[in-house]
Structures are given as C-alpha cells and as structure tokens.
Ligand SMILES: O=C(O)CCC(=O)C(=O)O
C-alpha cells in the first residue's frame with residue numbers, strides 16, 4: 001500500500017454518503033471538520049510551504065479571455081497537479097468521492113480540476129457562480145479549508161445564496177454562511193448556487209475544485225464571471 005492509500009483508506013464511505021444525501025436533499029453539503037485529519041494536515045503543511053512564486057493572481061473568465069479583475073476577486077491560486085504526497089493524496093481522495101457520487105447520483109462526473117487558494121488579509125471573491133447552464137461543464141464544486149484555529153471573528157466566511165430557503169417578511173436570510181474552519185468540506189452544484197467569499201482578518205487557505213462532465217476544454221479555466 002502506498003502512503004497515499006494509507007492516508008485515506010477506509011472511513012470515507014459514511015462521509016461520502018452524507019455528502020451524497022445532502023446533495024440530493026438541498027443541492028449542497030456543508031460538513032464541518034470532515035476531511036480526514038491526516039489529509040488535512042498534509043495539505044495545510046503543504047500549502048504553507050508552497051513558495052510564493054507558485055501562487056498567481058486568480059483570473060476571471062474562460063481560458064483565452066482570462067483576466068485579473070480586482071473588483072471581483074483578489075485571491076492567489078496555484079493549480080494542483082499529481083505531484084508530491086499531499087497533492088496526490090488530495091486528488092486520490094477527490095477521485096474516490098467522484099466515483100462514489102457517480103455510483104449514487106448518476107452525475108456522470110468525468111474529471112476533476114482544483115487549485116490551492118490563498119486569500120491574504122482583506123482579500124475577497126464577490127458573488128459569482130462557478131458555471132452557467134449550457135456553458136460550462138463544471139457540475140459540482142468542492143471547497144475544503146486548511147485554516148487551523150480559525151475563530152468566527154476572523155471573518156472570511158463563504159456565503160452561499162439559496163433561493164429555496166424561506167425568507168421572512170422582516171429578514172431575508174436565504175443564505176448559508178460557512179466559517180472556513182480546518183477540514184470543513186463544502187460541496188455544491190456549480191450552476192445552482194451563487195456564492196461569495198467575505199474578506200478575512202488573517203491569511204485564509206483553501207482548496208477549490210470542480211468535477212466536470214469532460215475535460216475537452218484546457219485546464220486553467222475559471223468561473224465565467
Ligand atoms: O474559498 C471559498 O470559500 C470559495 C472559493 C470560490 O468560490 C471559488 O474559488 O470559486
């Protein structure tokens with residue numbers, strides 16, 4: 001057994017089942033502290049050790065029209081390739097989630113792309129969707145957080161807008177707020193949920209990834225808007 005297999009062998013089925021059930025029920029899943037701890041530790045150590053030149057300002061738009069836009073997002077990203085123990089363990093874990101979801105939800109997920117993300121203090125990503133109907137082939141978005149000892153007053157929440165939640169006459173609370181705690185996993189249908197990242201008071205580390213229908217379009221594609 002390789003190191004990578006040891007890291008996430010067993011124990012994932014119950015988690016995958018809850019994610020799958022959440023998706024069926026609501027279209028999204030928020031699972032606090034759910035990423036296997038070894039994997040979360042390996043990834044958080046790796047992201048902190050990544051040299052700063054590996055990170056590039058994230059763009060907005062499709063490959064050839066990709067532009068950096070300070071009004072929409074200010075984070076830096078580093079695309080993940082199958083190199084090194086941490087990245088391989090992550091891609092393998094995502095692949096086992098992909099095959100579970102394909103068996104249980106018939107989503108026809110074909111490939112996976114993901115990047116490390118670093119939001120420095122004050123960085124944000126304004127409300128956007130990760131895919132548009134008929135346009136993208138991103139089906140399912142996955143985000144995991146790698147921040148140890150995060151407290152709610154650090155900010156940096158992910159806000160997911162869910163038009164199916166009930167709103168009262170007094171307060172429009174049709175949104176779900178996720179604190180980017182260590183090991184928290186968020187999965188949602190890419191075309192369905194606008195979402196945004198609020199500015200944080202400290203460095204915020206995460207991985208964002210997308211399961212796609214096929215990989216006919218080159219890598220390094222970012223949300224259209
Ligand atoms: O980091 C997050 O909470 C979400 C990031 C995101 O929405 C994206 O990269 O598309």
Ligand SMILES: [Fe+2]
Pocket residue numbers: 128129130195223
């Ligand atoms: Fe997004």
